[in-house]
Amino acid sequence: MASQTPRPALxxxxxxxxxxxxxxxxPAPVPGGVKExxxxxxxxxxxxxxTSADALTGPPKDKYVDLGARVPKSVRKxxxxxxxxxxxxADDLLSRILDAYLP
Amino acid sequence: MSAVAVLSLKGGxxxxxxVLGLAGAAWARGIRALVIDLDPQANATVALDPPxxxxxxxxxxxxxxxxIAREAIVRTGWGPQVxxxxxxEAVAHRNRPEGADSATRLRVSLAGAVDGYDIVLIDCxxxxxxxxRNGLAxxxxxxxxxxxxxxxxxxxxxxxxAVEAARTSVNxxxxxxxxxVNRVRGNLSEHRYRIEELRGVYGDLVxxxxxxxxxxxxxxxxxxxxxxxxxxxxxxxVSDAFDDILDRLLT
Numbered sequence: 001m002a003s004q005t006p007r008p009a010l011x012x013x014x015x016x017x018x019x020x021x022x023x024x025x026x027p028a029p030v031p032g033g034v035k036e037x038x039x040x041x042x043x044x045x046x047x048x049x050x051t052s053a054d055a056l057t058g059p060p061k062d063k064y065v066d067l068g069a070r071v072p073k074s075v076r077k078x079x080x081x082x083x084x085x086x087x088x089x090a091d092d093l094l095s096r097i098l099d100a101y102l103p
Numbered sequence: 104m105s106a107v108a109v110l111s112l113k114g115g116x117x118x119x120x121x122v123l124g125l126a127g128a129a130w131a132r133g134i135r136a137l138v139i140d141l142d143p144q145a146n147a148t149v150a151l152d153p154p155x156x157x158x159x160x161x162x163x164x165x166x167x168x169x170x171i172a173r174e175a176i177v178r179t180g181w182g183p184q185v186x187x188x189x190x191x192e193a194v195a196h197r198n199r200p201e202g203a204d205s206a207t208r209l210r211v212s213l214a215g216a217v218d219g220y221d222i223v224l225i226d227c228x229x230x231x232x233x234x235x236r237n238g239l240a241x242x243x244x245x246x247x248x249x250x251x252x253x254x255x256x257x258x259x260x261x262x263x264x265a266v267e268a269a270r271t272s273v274n275x276x277x278x279x280x281x282x283x284v285n286r287v288r289g290n291l292s293e294h295r296y297r298i299e300e301l302r303g304v305y306g307d308l309v310x311x312x313x314x315x316x317x318x319x320x321x322x323x324x325x326x327x328x329x330x331x332x333x334x335x336x337x338x339x340x341v342s343d344a345f346d347d348i349l350d351r352l353l354t
Contacts, residue, residue: 010163020195
């Protein structure tokens with residue numbers, strides 16, 4: 001029976017998630033997309049709906065606040081390991097993951 | 104619409120910087136540009152600050168159907184004038200020949216997908232493998248980027264030879280757009296000497312102006328904005344130079 005789910009016109013290449021040299025799986029992307037951070041100053045990050053070029057004309061500055069949440073120990077362990085691998089603070093990585101995931 | 108492949112067979116001479124400078128010049132004019140990042144290093148992709156994307160140019164090349172590239176084109180953080188066909192590390196898988204149509208897959212996939220753009224800028228990797236061949240096959244012209252150093256003349260010669268080879272094999276309409284000398288420090292006699300050396304061999308093919316080396320270029324890239332949006336005398340100087348080069352590419 002034909003599926004009622006439309007097939008995507010373009011799909012990921014079969015080897016898109018493999019490292020081109022080692023052939024091993026590449027690190028998992030953050031939810032919602034292939035790419036994430038680029039080591040930029042967060043002070044130049046544009047606000048929602050703005051473009052990064054707007055950064056020079058007065059970006060809204062987002063301050064960091066505490067967020068209390070209980071997560072499985074294994075999740076925290078993976079978060080810390082991934083943050084270390086990317087050379088960023090766990091807070092920054094978690095912020096990026098939540099920012100990319102939330103509407 | 105004009106499609107320009109930006110290439111150099113030597114790494115680190117500023118291909119991505121050139122693509123971004125030209126895209127920024129288009130941004131400043133308010134004309135529409137599409138950047139195709141064929142380099143698995145994905146520097147242009149990162150600098151253009153796109154939102155999360157599902158597909159890359161690697162997926163497009165693996166698919167190869169006519170017009171399929173439109174599925175992977177995304178907006179960028181630079182605003183609605185500059186769109187991107189993004190890259191990622193795994194695009195390197197597509198740097199090997201894969202069948203008879205391997206070198207023309209990008210051209211086929213772009214059919215009908217780039218009609219709304221005034222200029223298409225293709226950032227090629229620093230090699231002469233399948234990704235660069237795809238870039239040359241999809242372009243109307245090829246811009247060779249070099250630095251004013253000892254290897255400049257050799258590098259430019261090899262790159263122009265590659266352009267000629269592509270013209271006689273995969274793209275009969277391909278023309279050399281010129282040799283762009285990047286990162287020039289006008290106060291260095293060595294740089295002036297090397298530029299004159301290039302002009303002695305290639306004459307008018309060496310583009311004027313050259314691109315001066317200014318820290319504003321790196322600062323703007325780090326902030327994910329066009330150099331044309333950066334407020335400094337150095338940025339203004341570089342912006343003027345890229346604007347002149349864009350003029351030449353559009354005519």
